[in-house]
Amino acid sequence: CASYFSNGIKLLSLDHWENNYELSLHLHNYYAEAEYCNGNFSQVKRVTKVVLEKSRTFYDKLRAYLVLIKTLGAETKLHEAIEMGIGILTHLGNNLSSESFDHSAINNSFNAIKASFENMTYREFSSLKIMEDSDALVAMNVMGELLQYAFFTNQGVGVCFITHMIRLSLDYGVCKESSFALASCSVMLHARGDLRASKLLSHFALSLLARLDCKDMLSRVYACVYAINSYTLEPLNKVSEKLLLGYEVGMQTGDIQFATYNARLYCESSFWSGVRLGVIEGYIQVWVQQMIEYKQEWNLNMINALKYTVLILMKCSNNLLPPNGDFLEEGKKILNEHIEKKRTHLAAMVCFHLSYTAYIFCNYDFARNMVEMRWKLEKNRNRKVGIFGAVHFFDGLISIVSAQQTKEDKWINHALECVNKTKASTNVNPQRVLLLETEIDVLMGKTKDAIESYNKAINAARENKCINEQAIVNERAGDFCLHYGDSRASYYHGEAYRLYLKWGSAGKAAHLKRNHSFSDFS
Numbered sequence: 001c002a003s004y005f006s007n008g009i010k011l012l013s014l015d016h017w018e019n020n021y022e023l024s025l026h027l028h029n030y031y032a033e034a035e036y037c038n039g040n041f042s043q044v045k046r047v048t049k050v051v052l053e054k055s056r057t058f059y060d061k062l063r064a065y066l067v068l069i070k071t072l073g074a075e076t077k078l079h080e081a082i083e084m085g086i087g088i089l090t091h092l093g094n095n096l097s098s099e100s101f102d103h104s105a106i107n108n109s110f111n112a113i114k115a116s117f118e119n120m121t122y123r124e125f126s127s128l129k130i131m132e133d134s135d136a137l138v139a140m141n142v143m144g145e146l147l148q149y150a151f152f153t154n155q156g157v158g159v160c161f162i163t164h165m166i167r168l169s170l171d172y173g174v175c176k177e178s179s180f181a182l183a184s185c186s187v188m189l190h191a192r193g194d195l196r197a198s199k200l201l202s203h204f205a206l207s208l209l210a211r212l213d214c215k216d217m218l219s220r221v222y223a224c225v226y227a228i229n230s231y232t233l234e235p236l237n238k239v240s241e242k243l244l245l246g247y248e249v250g251m252q253t254g255d256i257q258f259a260t261y262n263a264r265l266y267c268e269s270s271f272w273s274g275v276r277l278g279v280i281e282g283y284i285q286v287w288v289q290q291m292i293e294y295k296q297e298w299n300l301n302m303i304n305a306l307k308y309t310v311l312i313l314m315k316c317s318n319n320l321l322p323p324n325g326d327f328l329e330e331g332k333k334i335l336n337e338h339i340e341k342k343r344t345h346l347a348a349m350v351c352f353h354l355s356y357t358a359y360i361f362c363n364y365d366f367a368r369n370m371v372e373m374r375w376k377l378e379k380n381r382n383r384k385v386g387i388f389g390a391v392h393f394f395d396g397l398i399s400i401v402s403a404q405q406t407k408e409d410k411w412i413n414h415a416l417e418c419v420n421k422t423k424a425s426t427n428v429n430p431q432r433v434l435l436l437e438t439e440i441d442v443l444m445g446k447t448k449d450a451i452e453s454y455n456k457a458i459n460a461a462r463e464n465k466c467i468n469e470q471a472i473v474n475e476r477a478g479d480f481c482l483h484y485g486d487s488r489a490s491y492y493h494g495e496a497y498r499l500y501l502k503w504g505s506a507g508k509a510a511h512l513k514r515n516h517s518f519s520d521f522s
Contacts, residue, residue: 001034002031002034002035002037002038002040005027005030005031005034006031008027008031009024009027009028009031012024012027017054021056024054025051025054025055025060028047028050028051028064029051029063029064029067031047032044032047032048032051032063032064032067033063033067033254035047036067036070036071036074036254036256037254037256037294038294039074039256039293039294039295039296041071041074041075041295044067044068044071045068045071047064048064048065048067048068051063051064052064052065058091059138062088062138062141065084065085065088065142066141066142066145068084069081069084069085069142069145069146070145070257072084073145073148073149073257073298074256074257074294074295074296074297074298075295075297076297076298076301076343078149078152078153079153081145081146081149082146082149082150082153082154082157085142085143085145085146086146088138088142089139089142089143092135092138092139092142093135094139094164103156106156106159106160106163107159109163109167110159110162110163110188113162113163113166113167113170113185114185114189114194114197116166116170117166117182117197117200117201117204118197118200122207125204125207125208126207126211128169128170128173128174129173129174130173130174130175131168131169131172131173131174131175131178132172132173133172133173136168136171136172137175139164139168140165140168140169140175140177140178140181141177143161143164143165143177143181144165144177144180144181144217144220146161147161147162147165147180147181147184148220148257148258151184151187151345151383152298152343152344152345152346155381155383158184158188158383159188161181162181162184162185162188165177165178165181166178166181166182166185169181174208174212175212176212176214176216176217177217178208179205179206179208179209179212179214179217179221180205180217180220180221180224182201182202182204182205182208183201183202183205183220183221183224183225184224185201186198186199186201186202186205186224186225186228187224187228187383188383189201190228190386191383191384195424198228202224202225202228205221205224205225206221206225209221215249215252215253216253216254216255218245218246218249218250218253219246219247219249219250219253219255219258219259219261219262220255220258222242222243222245222246222262223243223246223258223261223262223265226239226242226243226246226265227239227243227265227269227386227388228386234428235273235428235464236269236270236272236273236388236428237269237273237465239269239388240266240269240270240273243262243263243265243266243269244262244266246258246259246262246265247259247260247262247263247266250262256294256296257296257298257299260287260290260291260294260296260299261299263283263287263290263291263299263303264287264299264302264303264306266283267280267283267284267287267303267306268306268387268388269388270283271306271309271310271468272387272388272390272468273465273466274465274466274467274468274469274470274503276502276503276504277310277313277314277503277504277505278314278504279504280310281307281310281311281314284303284306284307284310287303288300288303288304288307291303298346301338301343301346302346302349305334305346305349305350305353306353308327308331308334308353309353309356309357312327312357312507313357313360313504313505313507313508314504314505314506314507315506315507315510327357328354328357328358328361328363328366331350331353331354331357332354334350335347335350335351335354335373338350339377344377344378344381345381345383345385347377348374348377348378348384348385349385349387351370351371351373351374351377351385352370352374352385352387352390352391352394354366354367354370355367355368355370355371355374355394355395355398356390356394358370359394359397359398359401360472360508361508361511362511362515364398364401364402364405367398367401368398368401368402368406371395371398371399371402389422389429389432392418392421392422393418393422393429393432393436395414395418396414396415396418396419396422396436396439397435397436397439399411399412399414399415399418400415400436400439400440400443403415403443404443412443415436415439415440415443416440418436419433419436419437419440422436428464429464429466429469430460430464431457431458431460431461431464431466431469431470431473432469434453434456434457434460435454435457435469435472435473435476437453438450438453438454438457438476439476441453442480447480447484450480451477451480451481451486451488454473454476454477454480454492455477457473458470458473458474458477461473467499467502467503468503468505470499471495471496471499471500471503471505471508472496474492474493474495474496474499475492475493475496475512477492478490478491478492478493478495478496478516478518482516489516489518490516490517490518490519491518493512493516493517493518494518494519496512497509497512497513497518500512
């Protein structure tokens with residue numbers, strides 16, 4: 001549709017800004033928004049520059065500013081996007097600064113907001129009036145765009161935006177952006193360990209989304225709610241369905257950033273629920289091309305972290321994999337590049353994927369180094385990498401091996417912490433808790449019932465159709481038997497081999513066969 005708006009602009013008279021101001025303004029704004037959806041950011045900047053120069057009032061400039069903010073965000077110029085948005089908010093009388101914050105005051109305000117909703121009934125929430133104040137609506141719109149960037153750059157700013165948006169919603173009434181603010185607040189509460197309040201605000205966000213029937217916020221709310229809370233309550237394949245819907249609706253409404261964000265989350269949830277790797281690779285190929293087409297650099301970098309892991313497990317011949325096969329060191333180069341560019345959250349994500357891959361291929365020293373690197377990156381950050389509970393689970397497994405190797409108390413303590421967090425965050429993946437508890441018992445020398453416990457974890461993974469984790473538990477059972485001279489080791493290693501192949505992980509299956517003896521009945 002961009003070509004129609006472009007042609008419409010060409011048909012305007014030379015003095016159209018003087019004689020056809022409203023039509024000129026709308027055509028240019030629609031054209032800029034269409035080119036943003038097309039990923040033609042140079043054209044967006046050219047057209048919005050004209051709008052900002054020709055607009056007669058500050059309010060006439062707002063649509064141009066908003067599409068510019070989204071463009072800067074897509075280009076990963078997150079600080080510039082936030083500064084531009086704060087300038088708009090300041091003009092509207094919302095005095096926010098990204099440089100100087102009283103963190104104590106921000107946290108007090110955030111906690112007060114949380115308390116307001118914790119004491120609110122569903123009936124009270126449903127009776128909140130609809131926002132009508134024009135300046136408040138504009139402020140909510142701007143902060144709704146900025147919120148996503150603040151999460152990944154300055155979390156103090158993010159908490160400030162959430163608090164201000166919810167305060168405006170309580171004072172002036174709710175609007176479509178209120179649902180996103182509530183969902184984002186749920187994310188922050190989850191990061192702080194307040195799971196009860198997090199789930200409550202997730203429910204409020206979804207109910208407001210339905211009440212206002214605001215499809216243009218669905219992609220954002222789903223990305224927050226279903227990536228953070230719902231995986232603890234329902235199977236990941238059900239969560240994946242919601243994320244796919246978030247992608248589809250986001251593309252329909254032009255919310256390209258959150259549409260592709262949902263697409264990336266869909267690939268992650270599919271991976272951790274044990275969908276065949278070949279299928280996931282197909283999803284990734286399609287969406288990588290789309291992210292390139294729409295110039296969604298941030299989401300492209302995020303999905304590439306998963307892509308690298310999938311290709312290593314599949315042992316594909318691809319230019320992402322180094323010719324010498326030292327994929328972990330090659331991955332570390334990618335990590336260092338993100339660190340140099342101060343992409344902290346993205347670097348932490350890469351750290352986790354590398355620690356997971358190193359653990360799977362039994363390079364425990366590298367896995368331990370990546371865990372420690374991620375701790376360093378996430379220090380003093382409220383929002384940490386979670387990935388559907390996989391971080392706590394694999395951090396726990398890596399910590400147990402590290403405790404065995406180093407005898408350091410910090411790894412035993414972290415392993416126990418991960419067990420508790422895994423228990424608290426999952427009602428639908430019992431195999432994770434069962435395996436962690438079994439490995440802890442073995443670490444502590446309680447080996448009498450270990451095989452029975454491993455079998456329980458295997459059965460739980462089978463019942464949940466988590467073929468990937470079923471393979472891991474079988475491998476760990478085989479390693480245990482091998483260590484204690486139990487002849488059943490070959491059976492468990494053989495089962496792990498068969499399951500890895502069934503999952504599509506030829507690379508891991510070959511690694512297992514090189515290092516262990518068992519009958520191949522695959």
